[in-house]
Amino acid sequence: MTPEAPVVIVHYMVNYQERQLDRTFAALVDGTRRAILARLEREDSATVSELAKPFAIKLPAVMKHLDVLYDAGLISRSKAGRVVTVRIQPEPMRAAMVWLRRYERFWSKSLDRLAAYAERREGAATKKRR
């Protein structure tokens, strides 16, 4: 293995994570899908027909939403006979939050320092004027 190889792997992982983030956010855009996730979070697991019940949409439409959630890695499905049970998978959402928190930390710390710097300069300007 050449010394460059690990760098390539890191880049690949970054790109992979970016695509995963896009899938996560795209999946969460839809209100029905968020409602499904919220319910799965409360109830641990549910069958597809249980999940479809509260919505004024047909079962195939719910299945479609579940496909999107599954493709984004946000749920798992297991089949027993004709019953499909759905469970939530938290890892992609955690990654999405980490991504958002990174921006929050960046700007929050930066603005703290901006404030401290501007206040020092204000102090100096006020003194000079006197």
Add this chain to the structure above:
Amino acid sequence: MTSLTLVRRIRARPSIVFDALTTPDGIAQWWGPDAGPVVLAETDVRIGGRFRVRFRMLDGTEHESVGEYLEIVEPMRLVMSWQWTNGGEPEEDGEVSRIEIDLKRIDSGTEITFTHGRLRTQASRSSHEQGWAAALDKLVRHFSTEHCA
């Protein structure tokens, strides 16, 4: 949350805050998430002008962002595009986000409203008002305490 908004009150007049936001000397004093230094700051503060800022974090990693000034109302408002670059190459699939800064004169100095918007634009523009960030946050907290111990 596809946009992030922070509000701070600063005991300095808006013109001083505006200078700190737009001059290389000012930027060098505060830009970055820890006490690591700004190693490069260039600004061309006019509509269509560009900025470039590079900082080194305490862990030794360097990060650079570039963008273009889109709106300038000195000393009250500043809008610019924003892109991370790594050795001059765009990061995050070259995604361009947007920073809006409003400065309001208040008795004690300046209230700054800082918004980093259009994060993950295509995926989530429509979701912005729907408040899924709170739901997401709740879900994540739930799982970090219970399911993944």
